[in-house]
Amino acid sequence: MKLTKYLIASGLLVSAIITTGCASTQKDDALSVDKVIMHSASLEGNVIPINTERELIVVLPPSYHSEPNKTYPVVYLLHGLGAKAEGWFSAVEGEPNIEVALQKLYNEQQISEMIVVVPNSYNKFALGGWYSNSASGGNWEDYIIKDAIPYIDEHYRTDVEKRGLAGGSMGGYGAFSLAMKHPKMFGAIYALSAALGDSSGRDYMSREDVLSEASINIQKNKDYWTWTDSYNYSLALSFAPNETAPLYVQLPFSQTQVELFKDNSLDRLLEDHLDAFKKDAPAIKFDVGTGDYLKTELRLFSKQLKKAGIEAAYSEYLGGHSDKLGLLAEHEIFQFFSMYFTDTLPTTLPDSLSQLDLTSSLKPTIVTLPEFEITASKNYGRAGNAQFMAQWNQLFSLNIDRQKQCKNNAYLGFSDWANDASGNFHYFVGCEKNKGVSLPEELNETKRVPTNKYAVFTYKGPINNEYSNFFSAIYQQWLPASGYQQAGEYNFELSGENFTYEDESVEISIYVPIK
Known part of the structure; x- marks a missing residue:
């Protein structure tokens, strides 16, 4: 069926109370x-x-x-x-x-x-x-x-x-x-x-560790499934089914199943x-x-x-x-x-x-930071990945004395998408440690951050879509109008002493490298 493109014609002027019901409900001029x-x-x-x-x-x-x-x-x-x-x-x-x-x-x-x-x-x-x-x-x-x-x-x-x-x-x-x-x-x-x-959005699933974890998780009791487990299962049931009870999907996951997901x-x-x-x-x-x-x-x-x-x-x-x-x-x-x-x-x-402008005004401060090093856990994926949240939960469980062990008494979340056009990025969660101290062995990665100028934005509020919108507005509104250019394929978040993801009013500083 092919349609010509049209503009809205005059409709009927209606003014009525909206009604619903299990059967049809209607007033003279109401839907x-x-x-x-x-x-x-x-x-x-x-x-x-x-x-x-x-x-x-x-x-x-x-x-x-x-x-x-x-x-x-x-x-x-x-x-x-x-x-x-x-x-x-x-x-x-x-x-x-x-x-x-x-x-x-x-x-x-x-x-x-x-x-x-x-x-x-x-x-x-x-x-x-x-x-x-x-x-x-x-x-x-x-x-x-x-x-x-x-x-x-x-x-x-x-x-x-x-x-x-x-x-x-x-x-x-x-x-x-x-x-x-x-x-x-x-x-x-x-x-x-x-x-x-x-199909490139399923590239991350080709990693053997991801395939293994996904296969193991969906064979657990469904009461313990995460949203990612339910999502993976829905893909498998739709695009990689079989006749084997109780799940009726092809297991264990391999490159064969990833290709079936990609084909759809x-x-x-x-x-x-x-x-x-x-x-x-x-x-x-x-x-x-x-x-x-x-x-x-x-x-x-x-x-x-x-x-x-x-x-x-x-x-x-x-x-x-x-x-x-x-x-x-x-x-x-x-x-x-x-x-x-x-x-x-x-x-x-x-x-x-x-x-429609859906964000508040953005007023950063401009600072220059010397080179520093993060000690952190590391993961790879895209925004919204449940593994990133797991990194933060792990960090909170380590009972780090931030005042003694971390510079600025603060944690860092560092996103690095250099040389990666897939939409995925490396995510580091940890802190810049003070001299002469050690951090738990779970924080087994280091990342050196070069000397650079930064636009620093302060966000106050819950970690939900408001935060996502604020973050997007930095790149979609402020940066194009600022006269600056992005100076590196990374950014990082600095969170204060009392930060947790469950807090309804967190304060986070977002550092965007500029030139």
């Missing part, structure tokens, strides 16, 4: 919400327990019940790994609530009317199936393509020529992968912080489906936060699309992984689809979230 249960034949007969009775949450536009002969475009909105359909209707401030967002957009006549469908793709056994078909993990691609979409087309007045697909994280992956495999079905897609964007990354799926996808390519928009660990992969995928001659709007905004879905629901997602579903040629794209 309404159906929660329906659909049997999925595609999910029958699996070796793992999957509920074949699946919930679909359907948001109907204001005129749906008053104009019985009218058909409507449809947008399918996919959720991420470990999430559920209800996650797109959150009551938590800052998280997405598409019911509220859509009502506001209709009230302000910002979008044309559409049906929005959120399928529940959660399963307790593996948290999610990557919207792909698996011999043991379930046919989650067919669940969307062969079950959910035909069900909606049969039970609602849909315009099958105007069908959109969107999703966040695993759902963003699903938006791209389903569109590449079934290009005639979708006229527009929007992928938010799409996972598995480039978006860059390789594009290679596999390039001709058909290019012939019927939908309108494409995708974005990611500047502090998101997926950023490097999606930049590479954007370049691949461009090289293939496939037009796509790619942008970045200040934020971490999927932490701006609420703002995107208000400012981006539905405006994009409205543009491609209505009947007026466009003049401009909707305002990009990347134009």
Whole structure:
């Protein structure tokens, strides 16, 4: 299905109280919400327990019940790994609530009317199936393509020529992968912080120590699984399944399984489906936060699309992984689809979230430090890696007397990405030790830091997405406007005497080398 690019036409002015319920609820000029249960034949007969009775949450536009002969475009909105359909209707401030967002957009006549469908793709056994078909993990691609979409087309007045697909994280992956495999079905897609964007993002898994640890961990009792263990298992169940109980995945992990994971990354799926996808390519928009660990992969995928001659709007905004879905629901997602579903040629794209200033002002001090040496533990990975948190937890457990053993009574976290274009970096956690003292044997690496000039930023607050946003703003806002250039492929954080990751109000100094 190919769509011409459109701009938003005038919608209906609506003003009403938003209502929901298990059945359809509706007032004269308000949108309404159906929660329906659909049997999925595609999910029958699996070796793992999957509920074949699946919930679909359907948001109907204001005129749906008053104009019985009218058909409507449809947008399918996919959720991420470990999430559920209800996650797109959150009551938590800052998280997405598409019911509220859509009502506001209709009230302000910002979008044309559409049906929005959120399928529940959660399963307790593996948290999610990557919207792909698996011999043991379930046919989650067919669940969307062969079950959910035909069900909606049969039970609602849909315009099958105007069908959109969107999703966040695993759902963003699903938006791209389903569109590449079934290009005639979708006229527009929007992928938010799409996972598995480039196969290089799985390079770290090729290390024997990573493979061994992942294999051991997922064979433990699930009560002791970390998020990384659940993520690894979901990949294996989706892309490296077998018939061996109780996990039904290929074990132990080896380079063979890593290649299977890579083969299902978006860059390789594009290679596999390039001709058909290019012939019927939908309108494409995708974005990611500047502090998101997926950023490097999606930049590479954007370049691949461009090289293939496939037009796509790619942008970045200040934020971490999927932490701006609420703002995107208000400012981006539905405006994009409205543009491609209505009947007026466009003049401009909707305002990009990347134009919104989401950070406070940055006022560094400039200092020059002589050469020094860090004594630390060392790890390798990308931002958000659970192993980095484990390094800090290990450091806290060593009972170091910071006042006697560490200069400035402070710990250091040092990031070094020199000569590494993969998005991974070496991370050192320790301190600059005082002369004549020793540190625990767990801190068995040293790193010399050259004499340099630094911009020093002070962050006060919790270690969460606020910190990620602050860090991103240094490189995305302050550095380009400062007149300085970065003087080395590293930075480091200096944390004070009472620092812990659990503290809701930490103070950290961030040192960025400049020239």
